[in-house]
Structure formats: structure tokens, C-alpha cells
Amino acid sequence: MARRQKSPVASGDLDARKATILHAVVTEHVDTAQPVGSSAVAAATDLEVSPATVRAEMVALEREGYLAQPHTSAGRVPTDKGYRYFVDHLERGAVGAAQQHQVRDFFAHVRGEMEDVLEQTSRLLSQLTSHTSVVVGAGHSRASILSAQLVNLDAHHHLLVTVFSDGTVTKHSVMDSAGAGAADVAEASRQLNALLIGTTLSSRIQVPSRADDVARLVREATSALHEAAPTIEGEQVYIGGSSRVAESFDGVETVRAVLSILEQELVVVSLIEDILDADVSVAIGSEHGLEPLSACAVIVAPVTLEGEVVGALGLLGPTRMRYREVMATAQAVSDELTRHFGGEPGA
Amino acid sequence: MARRQKSPVASGDLDARKATILHAVVTEHVDTAQPVGSSAVAAATDLEVSPATVRAEMVALEREGYLAQPHTSAGRVPTDKGYRYFVDHLERGAVGAAQQHQVRDFFAHVRGEMEDVLEQTSRLLSQLTSHTSVVVGAGHSRASILSAQLVNLDAHHHLLVTVFSDGTVTKHSVMDSAGAGAADVAEASRQLNALLIGTTLSSRIQVPSRADDVARLVREATSALHEAAPTIEGEQVYIGGSSRVAESFDGVETVRAVLSILEQELVVVSLIEDILDADVSVAIGSEHGLEPLSACAVIVAPVTLEGEVVGALGLLGPTRMRYREVMATAQAVSDELTRHFGGEPGA
């Protein structure tokens, strides 16, 4: 714990006592939601020093930006930087046995398509942590096409149904003002299947240039598919427990702002992806650069499949959050989710 | 306007002056969010009576349950019953030209699958009204199957992809522990297609009882499809502008409760369906029976396709809401949405 320097503007590290004090302030503040005074810290730690000594250290911690005072005669509150230090120096803990069991149990019994599993996982996460959760299923830009089929809806509308190797299915409507016959549609379907199987959305396709109905349908269908590609590749997002936002923040305006962000799926996805790292990672306060979320902390964990990141889960709460427990939960669910898909690919 | 009786407990109707006063109280209260006093009412109406007279009428209105007093020395506030009368006797207005244009414009330019249209419509609604909106796409219990296809994912997993006449597509994973060969899967796919085309989810299917791989796959696939039927028939729900909830109510607990309800899609759907009537209809306060929403009013309008109700849109806000404008907007969007699908079925 004793590191190189103890200069007052040390940026990277703190001496053992300061670290202990900061830790105490964070845990106490998380518990009570109140500014923490020097005597409370002295009582909560095993430092065996007087409040006056703690005060001196707290002055230093404030000068260095780890703590802040709401007003002159109040206790201290951690700053974003304080939480950051706390999280960086947090020894990872495992989740409690009860939670562990609940997670295991969930994944043992969950059934259905991947989409359903992800959605339910999102519910699980927010139930376990009492925070809002986000589960992102990565896009399938690299998935290849297993099957493509053109289905006739009515005289002027067909539907291109495409199945990808990752188990996702997409549909695209194809207008057909000329009204090709059933036989032509069937032939176009056959050609599309032959043409698209094995390709990915980014592949270049050689479409027939003939002028007949069949060729026209094939061209229409492939262009519909590729035009929509950016959207399809876009990830699926499942948000759970958004009502928790109302509990986490007291200002109505904050609640509104956070909810408003959550409504913008693209923003949420890019937020999660920005934070996403190989391991469980955390963005605190203004670290993620989204101003309306400056009162939030976001904890992100990846979901991998055969070594590749195929998704992510995130938990969003106030900076005043039980980091240790929430991070452990994120880790546990991430692990189980990864295992779940590893054991049951494509299901 | 003059009706049968003016007995103090008249339930159905009010004499003209009382009606005018109630109307004034509602509009004023909606505007100001404050209890409305007798002098404000006297000033706002063209009744040309003194505040004292208005007071006498307000006492009667309170006795009959249309108005309430937050405390003895405050103005009056409408009760749910008061809002109900107001809404029932509201002459329908059209939306403003600007809004009308915005709605037309939206539907002129919106493109994509029905799901996308509904989702975007939900955004439009909440943007136009500043309230939370719900769009429900009806289930396709009556839609017949146009195509069914079994696609091989890997050695032990297949995917049954089904296209319905209403343009929806579903998928169901089919486990295959025995690992049938590619030829068998193709044959099963062919048989499934022949078997299922033209049927609906409620149809009874005659499945082959043979013991070979193909018959087994067919049985597995059809049972997967029919097991999931209740879920598939379940409507799609799109909720827009849930952040508006934070603006509409001041109590944090109310916000939380409402958001919590909105998270339960099944509850939302049944709420909307309960309220849904042939015309635009409204549920105020406790009328819908969902206690957490007792501070809310819900406005619902149907979306029809060829005379049949295929969906609904809802707007959820505080009981203190601009009923006239919101109802007009709901009506306008409902009309345009109906027209949109009428003109472009299945797209």
C-alpha cells in the first residue's frame, strides 16, 4: 500500500491512511446519503486516531480533489475522483450465496430465443441491483446468411425473410408495382437464396441485370436488404427497471434527463460501448462525457461468445452506489450469460 | 342543455350555469395547476354573475362530487367525476393546422416495416402531446401462415421461421439432440411448409406420427410453434416519452409507480384494451382500476384496418391534462395511421 510519494498533489495514489479515510467516507456516504464528518470516520475505521487528525487528512483529500464539502460546516462527500479512487482500489468480492444461487437458478430455467433471454436478463439485473439495467446484444455484422426467402404477401408486396448464422431473422418488405406472377416470385426466391447464402451484410453481391420480372425482384430485394444493413447491424437494446431512476435521484429534472437519455437507444448503446472494456468497467459521473448523466455511474460488463464480445450489460445508478455489490453482480451475470450462450449457441 | 331535473343529487347532468362553472374550473386548473377561486371563475366566464353566486354554485358542485377543496380556505379543484363530466360534454375539436400538417408529413415520409412505423408513431405522439404514449399492435391470432421454413443452424439446432399473412415473422428454435442430416432437415422444412400454410395459430394440425428423423423434426417444430402461440399472439407494445412522466407528476413516488406500471407490458396492454372502445375514449383517475395510475388519465384511440381493430394508441398523462387537444391529436394520428395501413397493407 505504501507507494512512492506522499506529495500533496499526488495524482496516482494516496498513502495508506488517506486511502482508509477516503474508503470510510465513501462507504459511509453510500449508506447514509449524508455528508460524513470526521468523527464518524474516526469511529468507522480502525485507525485509532482522533477526529482532529482525520480532519487534517480530510483537508488534504479535499485539496487533492477526492472530497468536497456541500457547505462550510458540513461533513465531506466524495467527488467523482474520490469514487474513482475507491473503485480502482476496491478488492473484488464475489456475490453473496443467495444472489449467486438466484442467478444460477435464473439461467438454469430461462428458455427461449436469445432476444427473450437478454430481455429477461435485463429484468433480473435491475431486480438484483435495484438499478436500471441495460443489456445490449451486439449486431450481427459478421454473421453470414443461412437462408433467404421471398414470400408473397399480396399482389404488390413481398417480404424478404433472411436467417443469419447467429440465429437472428430479419424481414424487409419489397414493393412490386408491376405485380409479378407467383411463379416468378418463387423463382426470385430461389435465386435470392442461392445468391445470398454464405454472404454477410457487408459482402458485395453480383445481382442480375436482366430486365425481366424475376431479375427485377431479385434486385429490389437485395437492395432492400443492403439499404437496411446499417439498421440491422445496429444492436438490440433491452432496458430494465427504468422506474428505479425515480428512486435514485431526488431532483425531478435529473430524473427527467436520465430517462430522456434512456429513451435514445443509440445514445445508450454508444455509451455502453465506449465504457466497455475487456473486464468489468465503470464510468463515474462526468467520465463518460454525457452531461445529463453526470450524476450517474455506469457499470459495464461484456458478454463473450467463443472469445468474441457479442454483447454487454450495463447498470446505471447514482454515483452514490454500492459499487462492490453491483460490480460483483454484473460480473456474475456476465459470466453466467457467457456460459449460457457458450453452452447453447444460437438458442 | 336544460335537462329534466336540477335536484341536488342529479347524477347525469348539470344545469347550464353549473356546467359553465365546472368547465371554467377545469380549464383554469389545467392552465394554472392551482386551485381555482370563485372570483377567477366569475372573471373567466361570460355569466355576468358575482363571485358570491359562483360560490353558491360551487358549494353545490362540491356536494355533488364534481369539485373538491384541498383545504378549507382554498379554491376548488376538479375531481375525477368533474373531469369526467368535462370530457363527456366536450365538443370535439380538430387539431391545429400546424399539428395536422406535422402528422400528415410524418405519415407521408415514414417508411419501413409496420413495427418501425408503430414505434416511430409512438415517438410522434409523445412529442406532439408532451405525454407518454403507448402504441399497441394487435396480435395476429387470426393471421394465416404464408410460409414456414426450417433452417439448420448447427448440428443440434434448427430454426423454424414462419411468415404470417399480416406480414409478421416469427422464429422458434428447435432442438435436435439426435442430429438429423441436412437432407432430412430440408425434407422436414418442405413438409412443414405444406402442413402449415393457410393454417392459423389456433388451427389443429395433423402431425405425422412416424418415428423417423423427418417426422420427429416436424413434430418438434410444430409443437414449438404452438407452445409459443400465446406469446406470439401477444401484442407488440411501443412506449414513447416515458421521461414525460417525470414532468407530469410532482411526487417521486407517483413517478416511480407510473414508470413501474409502464414496465409491465402485459399490464399496459390490458389497460389499453379495457379502455378501448369504438371511438376515442378516456379513462380518468381511478376509472381504469389500476391504483398506481389513479393520478393519471389515459386517452385511447383504435387503429383499424379494413374495419377491424388491429391496434390502438394511448396517451397517458396527469388527470390535469388538456383533454381537448390531446384527444384531437389522438384522433388525428389514429385516423392517419389507419389510412396509412389501409393504403399500404402489410408494409
Add this chain to the structure above:
DNA sequence: CCTGGCACTCACTAGACTTGAGTGCCAACG
């Protein structure tokens, strides 16, 4: 470097008082 002591700060609370919007009641008026 630690500590107890001490004066100081300042949010928060409670109580007293004022204000004013709004009421209910009533007697008088057309």
C-alpha cells in the same frame, strides 16, 4: 506528528407573526 480544546460557521428547526386568497354566511335588494 498527534491531540484536545475552542471559537466559529451555517444548515436546519421551531415558533410567532403576518399576509392574503378564498370561503361560508347573511341581510338586503330588485
Add this chain to the structure above:
DNA sequence: CGTTGGCACTCAAGTCTAGTGAGTGCCAGG
């Protein structure tokens, strides 16, 4: 008899004034 102005009454909300106490910063002595 419905309407009206007058009037006393009520009560939430705002303002002011202490009083309280948690917590601080500083300092002198160990």
C-alpha cells in the same frame, strides 16, 4: 326568490427570529 355586497373566519404560505448542533479550522501543548 335568486342575486349580491359585506363581513368575519380559516388556513397555507411566507417572513422573521432565535436556538440548536453537527461539523469545521486553527492552535498550543504533548
